[in-house]
Amino acid sequence: MITTQAENTLNIKGQDFLTLADYSPEIIKGLLDKAKQLKEAHLQGEASSPLQGKVLGMIFEKSSTRTRVSFEAGMLQLGGHALYLNSQDLQLGRGESIADTARVLSQYVDAIMIRTFSHDKIEELAHHASIPVINGLTDLYHPCQALADLLTIQEKKGILKGQKLVYVGDGNNVAHSLMIASAKVGVNITIACPEGYEPDSGVVKLSKEFAEQSGAEVKVSHDSLEAVKDADAIYTDVWTSMGQEAENEQRLNDFAKYQVNEYLVQKAKKDFVFLHCLPAHRGEEVTAGVIDGSNSAVFQQAGNRLHVQKAILSEIL
Numbered sequence: 412m413i414t415t416q417a418e419n420t421l422n423i424k425g426q427d428f429l430t431l432a433d434y435s436p437e438i439i440k441g442l443l444d445k446a447k448q449l450k451e452a453h454l455q456g457e458a459s460s461p462l463q464g465k466v467l468g469m470i471f472e473k474s475s476t477r478t479r480v481s482f483e484a485g486m487l488q489l490g491g492h493a494l495y496l497n498s499q500d501l502q503l504g505r506g507e508s509i510a511d512t513a514r515v516l517s518q519y520v521d522a523i524m525i526r527t528f529s530h531d532k533i534e535e536l537a538h539h540a541s542i543p544v545i546n547g548l549t550d551l552y553h554p555c556q557a558l559a560d561l562l563t564i565q566e567k568k569g570i571l572k573g574q575k576l577v578y579v580g581d582g583n584n585v586a587h588s589l590m591i592a593s594a595k596v597g598v599n600i601t602i603a604c605p606e607g608y609e610p611d612s613g614v615v616k617l618s619k620e621f622a623e624q625s626g627a628e629v630k631v632s633h634d635s636l637e638a639v640k641d642a643d644a645i646y647t648d649v650w651t652s653m654g655q656e657a658e659n660e661q662r663l664n665d666f667a668k669y670q671v672n673e674y675l676v677q678k679a680k681k682d683f684v685f686l687h688c689l690p691a692h693r694g695e696e697v698t699a700g701v702i703d704g705s706n707s708a709v710f711q712q713a714g715n716r717l718h719v720q721k722a723i724l725s726e727i728l
Contacts, residue, residue, distance in 0.1 A: 424726065436625060443561060446722040450718040463491065464490075467521065467523075469496055476689075485720045488717075498527075552588045567684045576593055576599065578647070581652070635669050670697065671701055685697075689713055
């Protein structure tokens with residue numbers, strides 16, 4: 412049975428979803444439970460419309476496959492509707508202020524999801540909007556992805572607390588949200604990256620503070636072989652993210668020793684889970700043998716974006 416809007420128990424109705432740092436471990440776990448419940452109901456063909464009449468405005472300043480389709484499909488499955496709003500089609504693309512855009516959209520839709528560059532922009536949007544704002548991705552955080560990551564590890568391993576997760580690659584927005592999410596729920600996480608590509612020091616400090624409360628460990632390492640030893644899960648991302656194309660050649664050189672390949676994963680547990688937020692560049696950050704191998708859960712992980720976002724939407728709207 413799918414709970415209706417009236418039966419929500421997490422008490423986050425009307426709240427923004429900008430970073431998992433804003434949410435308690437109990438709420439994060441509650442969202443995972445809700446996502447699991449919604450996923451099971453969906454697979455069994457059960458239908459419910461807790462968001463009937465609700466409209467989500469989706470602003471895209473960065474292109475997307477998973478974010479657009481999963482949010483749009485999620486709203487439809489919950490009985491609501493999603494509007495795709497390319498920033499160049501909005502007056503935002505012609506100089507209208509973020510504040511005015513937030514105030515105007517608050518008159519038309521019930522929530523805003525934005526996929527953008529600067530995290531300051533989403534904070535400004537949330538400040539001026541009178542409706543919830545959801546972070547579909549910024550240069551600093553990717554919280555919806557991190558929730559999907561946790562759900563996937565939980566499904567594959569049966570438990571989160573005490574798992575060893577190793578992220579190999581750039582200390583980017585995905586790594587940031589993964590660190591915070593892991594620290595909140597008791598997953599031990601190591602970021603293995605080249606020198607100069609470490610995650611933001613403020614995010615590392617914040618994650619370690621959360622880890623002290625959950626009993627988890629947060630580490631940053633430059634030795635990927637040592638880091639992945641006995642790992643329960645290995646995660647990677649593209650070496651060059653959107654907006655960094657001019658750095659591509661330099662990054663290919665700097666990350667060459669940080670490829671997730673058959674040799675590296677031999678150091679992990681035999682039943683390790685391979686994760687990647689996609690899109691993937693086979694032959695760069697990961698070999699085809701790993702991402703297409705039996706330990707890979709990348710498409711299950713991608714599918715879980717739909718279910719965690721449905722959980723978020725159903726709880727805040």
